[in-house]
Amino acid sequence: xxxxxxxxxxxxxxxxxxxxxxxxxxxxxxxxxxxxxxxxxxxxxxxxxxxxxxxxxxxxxxxxxxxxxxxxxxxxxxxxxxxxxxxxxxxxxxxxxxxxxxxxxxxxxxxxxxxxxxxxxxxxxxxxxxxxxxxxxxxxxxxxxxxxxxxxxxxxxxxxxxxxxxxxxxxxxxxxxxxxxxxx
Amino acid sequence: xxxxxxxxxxxxxxxxxxxxxxxxxxxxxxxxxxxxxxxxxxxxxxxxxxxxxxxxxxxxxxxxxxxxxxxxxxxxxxxxxxxxxxxxxxxxxxxxxxxxxxxxxxxxxxxxxxxxxxxxxxxxxxxxxxxxxxxxxxxxxxxxxxxxxxxxxxxxxxxxxxxxxxxxxxxxxxxxxxxxxxxxxxxxxxxxxxxxxxxxxxxxxxxxxxxxxxxxxxxxxxxxxxxxxxxxxxxxxxxxxxxxxxxxxxxxxxxxxxxxxxxxxxxxxxxxxxxxxxxxxxxxxxxxxxxxxxxxxxxxxxxxxxxxxxxxxxxxxxxxxxxxxxxxxxxxxxxxxxxxxxxxxxxxxxxxxxxxxxxxxxxxxxxxxxxxxxxxxxxxxxxxxxxxxxxxxxxxxxxxxxxxxxxxxxxxxxxxxxxxxxxxxxxxxxxxxxxxxxxxxxxxxxxxxxxxxxxxxxxxxxxxxxxxxxxxxxxxxxxxxxxxxxxxxxxxxxxxxxxxxxxxxxxxxxxxxxxxxxxxxxxxxxxxxxxxxxxxxxxxxxxxxxxxxxxxxxxxxxxxxxxxxxxxxxxxxxxxxxxxxxxxxxxxxxxxxxxxxxxxxxxxxxxxxxxxxxxxxxxxxxxxxxxxxxxxxxxxxxxxxxxxxxxxxxxxxxxxxxxxxxxxxxxxxxxxxxxxxxxxxxxxxxxxxxxxxxxxxxxxxxxxx
Numbered sequence: 067x068x069x070x071x072x073x074x075x076x077x078x079x080x081x082x083x084x085x086x087x088x089x090x091x092x093x094x095x096x097x098x099x100x101x102x103x104x105x106x107x108x109x110x111x112x113x114x115x116x117x118x119x120x121x122x123x124x125x126x127x128x129x130x131x132x133x134x135x136x137x138x139x140x141x142x143x144x145x146x147x148x149x150x151x152x153x154x155x156x157x158x159x160x161x162x163x164x165x166x167x168x169x170x171x172x173x174x175x176x177x178x179x180x181x182x183x184x185x186x187x188x189x190x191x192x193x194x195x196x197x198x199x200x201x202x203x204x205x206x207x208x209x210x211x212x213x214x215x216x217x218x219x220x221x222x223x224x225x226x227x228x229x230x231x232x233x234x235x236x237x238x239x240x241x242x243x244x245x246x247x248x249x250x
Numbered sequence: 251x252x253x254x255x256x257x258x259x260x261x262x263x264x265x266x267x268x269x270x271x272x273x274x275x276x277x278x279x280x281x282x283x284x285x286x287x288x289x290x291x292x293x294x295x296x297x298x299x300x301x302x303x304x305x306x307x308x309x310x311x312x313x314x315x316x317x318x319x320x321x322x323x324x325x326x327x328x329x330x331x332x333x334x335x336x337x338x339x340x341x342x343x344x345x346x347x348x349x350x351x352x353x354x355x356x357x358x359x360x361x362x363x364x365x366x367x368x369x370x371x372x373x374x375x376x377x378x379x380x381x382x383x384x385x386x387x388x389x390x391x392x393x394x395x396x397x398x399x400x401x402x403x404x405x406x407x408x409x410x411x412x413x414x415x416x417x418x419x420x421x422x423x424x425x426x427x428x429x430x431x432x433x434x435x436x437x438x439x440x441x442x443x444x445x446x447x448x449x450x451x452x453x454x455x456x457x458x459x460x461x462x463x464x465x466x467x468x469x470x471x472x473x474x475x476x477x478x479x480x481x482x483x484x485x486x487x488x489x490x491x492x493x494x495x496x497x498x499x500x501x502x503x504x505x506x507x508x509x510x511x512x513x514x515x516x517x518x519x520x521x522x523x524x525x526x527x528x529x530x531x532x533x534x535x536x537x538x539x540x541x542x543x544x545x546x547x548x549x550x551x552x553x554x555x556x557x558x559x560x561x562x563x564x565x566x567x568x569x570x571x572x573x574x575x576x577x578x579x580x581x582x583x584x585x586x587x588x589x590x591x592x593x594x595x596x597x598x599x600x601x602x603x604x605x606x607x608x609x610x611x612x613x614x615x616x617x618x619x620x621x622x623x624x625x626x627x628x629x630x631x632x633x634x635x636x637x638x639x640x641x642x643x644x645x646x647x648x649x650x651x652x653x654x655x656x657x658x659x660x661x662x663x664x665x666x667x668x669x670x671x672x673x674x675x676x677x678x679x680x681x682x683x684x685x686x687x688x689x690x691x692x693x694x695x696x697x698x699x700x701x702x703x704x705x706x707x708x709x710x711x712x713x714x715x716x717x718x719x720x721x722x723x724x725x726x727x728x729x730x731x732x733x734x735x736x737x738x739x740x741x742x743x744x745x746x747x748x749x750x751x752x753x754x755x756x757x758x759x760x761x762x763x764x765x766x767x768x769x770x771x772x773x774x775x776x777x778x779x780x781x782x783x784x785x786x787x788x789x790x791x792x793x794x795x796x797x798x799x800x801x802x803x804x805x806x807x808x809x810x811x812x813x814x815x816x817x818x819x820x821x822x823x824x825x826x827x828x829x830x831x832x833x834x835x836x837x838x839x840x841x842x843x844x845x846x847x848x849x850x851x852x853x854x855x856x857x858x859x860x861x862x863x864x865x866x867x868x869x870x871x872x873x874x875x876x877x878x879x880x881x882x883x884x885x886x887x888x889x890x891x892x893x894x895x896x897x898x899x900x901x902x903x904x905x906x907x908x909x910x911x912x913x914x915x916x917x918x919x920x921x922x923x924x925x926x927x928x929x930x931x932x933x934x935x936x937x938x939x940x941x942x943x944x945x946x947x948x949x950x951x952x953x954x955x
Contacts, residue, residue: 080843
């Protein structure tokens with residue numbers, strides 16, 4: 067089984083509620099650590115303009131490049147649900163290993179705080195909330211109901227299987243676990 | 251709605267509504283509130299100024315000394331001059347809460363013997379005035395769940411994706427879009443709302459919306475698209491408006507071609523929008539305040555409501571009076587201001603005008619000029635709570651000049667804001683998590699919340715009510731606050747029963763225990779249903795009992811540029827102002843999703859979401875040699891601010907846009923390094939009292955720093 071996210075770009079207004087909810091739930095005070103981020107994309111020329119946002123965290127890829135890249139074997143993928151896990155004790159820290167995981171990831175998901183030799187942090191899909199039968203906090207926070215969470219099979223059943231959207235290219239190599247509804 | 255987790259008296263996390271039905275999900279600002287409560291910048295204890303005003307240098311004093319000094323200053327000013335020498339600048343920092351708000355000081359100073367009050371609203375005065383004039387009430391909106399009932403929607407200068415307005419408004423717009431309803435955005439900017447919901451964006455020059463509306467009326471009259479039976483039955487004075495639109499008197503028919511030269515919107519587009527709005531009934535025009543925050547802003551709202559009457563879109567599902575958006579459900583505004591206010595007179599807008607009050611745009615001028623300048627009082631002392639007027643009222647440099655002239659300034663605050671820096675005595679206020687209160691949604695709606703105290707007041711902070719209670723004791727005022735917090739709230743809740751159509755309200759203890767009261771409605775709630783279905787027995791609350799397109803009251807008031815019918819009046823600092831040669835760009839000041847006005851600007855989680863920037867169209871940037879992310883100065887005769895540039899296609903050429911609320915921070919040369927938009931705004935209001943924050947000319951230059 068593989069858990070994944072659904073993102074309805076047509077609904078997203080770029081309000082950042084998911085970003086703040088994530089920072090609050092996981093107590094991330096260093097704002098350079100972007101476990102979940104919202105990225106705007108403006109296209110076109112006045113007055114014919116397209117504007118969309120993409121809300122993104124780690125995509126918990128089927129074949130995670132970060133895991134392969136880690137020299138310390140600190141990154142693993144849970145067999146039961148495919149959630150990526152970083153062993154904070156094993157991670158060498160950003161200054162000791164040149165952040166190979168971040169370089170390998172097509173989506174810039176691995177995050178490091180500003181502090182010296184900070185360890186890698188990544189979206190945990192709020193496993194603590196899953197244990198409580200709640201969805202990840204970003205999903206439950208979205209005022210637009212643009213985010214959803216479930217097994218990839220459930221999500222495909224519910225939303226189809228669109229895997230690309232403006233601002234996001236599907237990687238055949240890593241197979242990210244995310245489904246989209248595009249705005250345009 | 252916020253659900254706050256507390257462990258060992260410490261707030262650990264914030265969640266939002268996870269209940270049944272349509273959840274009231276909080277925006278980013280609410281989700282970030284924990285960082286506000288625990289910000290290292292919180293004011294911790296009472297302080298007395300040691301440096302110059304504005305330097306921000308203070309020393310700690312005790313509460314007893316603070317009460318002693320503030321009460322003796324109040325007494326000295328009253329006895330040396332007059333009570334009116336005390337200017338009460340208590341604004342909207344906690345508006346909507348029943349107990350802990352700006353009215354604590356209002357009550358204290360009233361019992362003390364008087365003061366000079368302020369009037370006006372920086373937000374929506376044009377809309378408020380227009381609603382009262384046209385419909386006789388501000389309860390003139392539909393609940394958000396009616397949005398998908400429309401067949402056609404115009405978002406006019408309206409951006410709820412960022413401003414929220416009512417919780418779930420944006421959610422209902424997305425449902426409408428998914429249902430296939432056509433949504434149009436008329437706005438100088440391609441906003442997040444335009445991008446998310448609209449299939450058509452019509453850029454328009456700021457301050458000219460009324461011309462487009464009146465040309466739409468022309469198209470409807472010319473093509474016989476208006477609902478003459480509705481106008482006949484429910485409105486007054488359409489004939490006079492029609493004569494104006496057709497140019498019977500002034501020989502200027504208000505054609506789409508006429509409007510095109512004013513608005514920059516193609517005549518063909520104006521015709522298309524007029525036809526689509528009239529022919530897709532029920533149709534909604536949704537707006538709030540922005541186009542009305544202009545030199546003659548009330549005309550925008552008056553003419554917009556006239557369009558809704560011309561198409562009979564009033565009192566029906568999927569329609570909208572295009573007026574002030576309070577729906578007739580839940581607790582009405584009078585309940586929100588609580589007993590503290592209702593025991594006082596003159597708090598309501600009309601009442602405030604009858605007192606010798608100062609308009610919020612005129613405070614600085616009044617302090618500088620006093621009675622010699624025609625103002626009602628010579629102000630010697632300012633007492634400021636629940637607001638950041640240096641930053642949020644117009645002309646910040648003039649604010650500083652005025653505040654430096656005063657003998658005494660007292661400020662209640664949570665942070666060292668640009669205004670707090672000018673205090674002589676600065677008193678720390680607690681946050682909404684540190685006291686009990688009740689709140690109704692500010693623009694109405696089918697719920698109200700018991701805001702229970704989740705932690706004790708941090709440091710030595712107190713609520714405004716506690717501070718004023720301390721002062722009342724020093725001043726020997728008995729009866730200021732004889733009740734406990736719980737007794738006040740219980741009284742308010744009892745009284746609220748008379749100020750709601752949602753009966754019965756749960757009893758106080760149940761409400762307090764459950765924390766929220768959601769009013770179950772089986773369908774949307776709309777305004778004026780009874781007035782339309784059965785007009786004989788349900789007249790509109792206007793003098794004529796009808797929708798007043800022509801207002802006899804305005805005719806009698808006979809104020810220049812406040813005509814009895816809606817008209818287009820050209821703004822000052824618009825495209826025909828000679829000042830345009832020197833300052834060729836129109837400035838609009840918008841609401842940022844990172845802030846609630848100037849609130850949250852110092853909160854890191856919010857601050858880092860997006861940079862604070864001025865928007866400029868690529869065409870205007872090119873002629874000035876400005877590139878994206880450059881530093882620039884935006885300036886006019888009133889001041890100069892330093893700000894980063896966003897070169898974008900998302901704004902009409904000739905206009906620049908700055909999110910209001912960034913904190914004013916002038917350097918030695920007088921350049922505001924904080925990028926506070928109000929440095930640039932003219933301290934003037936419309937004839938009815940609208941805050942003209944979208945009527946302003948500026949120039950912009952690339953700068954080195």
